[in-house]
Amino acid sequence: MRRTGLLIVAILGAALVFIGFNFVYGWVGDGPLTQDKTIVVPTGATLTSAARVLKAQGAVKSADAFLTRAKLFGGSAPIKAGEYVIPRGASNRQILSILQGGKALTHLVTVAEGLPSIIVHEKLMAEDELTGTIPVPAEGSILPDSYAFEKGESRAAVLARMQGAMTDYLAAAWKKRSPDTPVKTPQEAVTLASIVEKETGVGAERTIVAGVYANRLRIGMMLQADPTIIYPITKGKPLGRRIRKSEIAAVNGYNTYAMPGLPRGPIANPGRASIDAVLAPAATKALYFVADGKGGHIFADTLDEQNENVRKWFEIRRQRGEL
Template sequence: MSRFPRFLLGAASALALLAAAGGLAFWVGRVASLSPGPLETQRQVVVPRGGTETIAAALAEQGVIANPRFFALVAWLTRDAGPLRAAEFTFPAGVSLQDVLHILREGRAVQHRLTIPEGLTARQIGSLIAGAEALRGEMPAIDEGEVLPETYAYQRDDERAALVRRAEAAMSRALADAWKARAPDLPLATPREALILASIIERETGKPEERARVAAVFINRLRRGMPLQADSTVAYAAADGGVLDRPLSRADLERDSPFNTYRRSGLPPAPIASPGRETLRAATRPDTTDELYFVADGTGGHAFARTLEEHNRNVARWREGRQGGAGAAGGAAGGGAAGGGAAGGRP
């Protein structure tokens, strides 16, 4: 055999060995990438920006992967599957390298949730959002009543201002929907007035089944030109826009404030809290009643009355239930100025 054919035979043998070695390496790498990883328990990991090496280092530090270099190699070999994303992800225990890469490329980032309860003031809502650790950025100013109480999903490092804008847009939509479906002939001229009334209702009762009935009392009073005499508005004024941490006093009821609905007729100039969707509906579609008064009944709800005489009896029963404690100086929706009865809004 000539030297040339022998050379070809040697070259072919070398190529075959290289191919076999490459196939073996691929098979070994494939098996390794499918094998369970070192993570002992499910963990949420913040994957940083900065490229494959930075991501590999973070995952190794959190115990998700064992070998950052092997991770980087497999990520490069599978780069056609898509880029690696920086976000917060949940990795299950024993997650394989292949699944780690799949999560980084196609998995859903961790969803955090912030619940804004009904009836909070702007200050309380601001503190709640400012204290959400997964959010970042400065806390913007919030106008009273402009944020819809709801549960909001967000991802780590979302801006606080962006969440506030979402909550404000949600309130605008909810108020528009309630106003569009409002009952005819309401003594409310604008959606803003409906929002103000709803905020009072939200603070006056914590029972969902009472909302439309409480709304009817206030609507009836507005129609007759009677002061609302809502303790919640007086408490808002006494706390300078916050939440009062003491019972109302006679001085509170006599304080000259546009929010004092014992001294001023009509609605106050602005909301006193953020009402929820159902309370917006109650304010714009109240029950049909001729009731003008309500007072706490000692069980978390209220006793309603059509006349002052009936209301005074309810007040007397409430006082007896308190074993003689008079509590606040006046009554929600008509107690104080109309005959004196302790009652109030929500705490």
């Protein structure tokens, strides 16, 4: 009888050890995922609701078992909302650590230098992972860059970061401006920088182009920048055709062929380099420039030089069959 009792105790003890081992192993052992899985923990989710999501996505075998183990072994740190990548074979412990760590998967939206605000608006509205609506932002209020965001974040929050970056950069750059810059306010700097941005894509030319426009502003000469003709027509989108004579003569507050000085506001969102160029323009006597046929420009101090450069440019275009 005694032997039977001891045998029963031994069996029960072994069973308890086995159960305990499995319980602990279920916390640290490999999970059921056979490949990486992206899951979303919504805002306001509890550990209980997150456990159900994990079970539905196949990341854990049992929502109840995960929840029990997490409460016993996982500490008191709360989980954080976000989009997470759960690695293949992740254990319960690893999964909880990921959710508590809050290192959510991020996405990027890129604003290229010189992009007009109407296209920035379209890019943000086209991002399916963002929420809410926004108006078209003020032209020149966004600093071109790549911005990270999380799934479910609001478009307004992302736009605020873009605009905050421009405000901060412009404030810092304005403090370091050269006394040779012709612009009188930060807003004027953004306006002129947007023209420089649209006139050249060659980094080495930006300060020279800024210097040409600085010279023109100082003597009251019209800037005559083609992009300022196009902006009122398309809000910065490509025109897709040649500029008409009537458009060159149009008076609208932007067209710098019809008035001296700066347009009423920016015509694009300029990047850091163009802002810096306007605030520290090159010391040059040049008043003119025209395309050189190689992606850059030829600069001229006098109108006679400019006319000869223009003649050469038209000859290049005729040889290309563009005229």
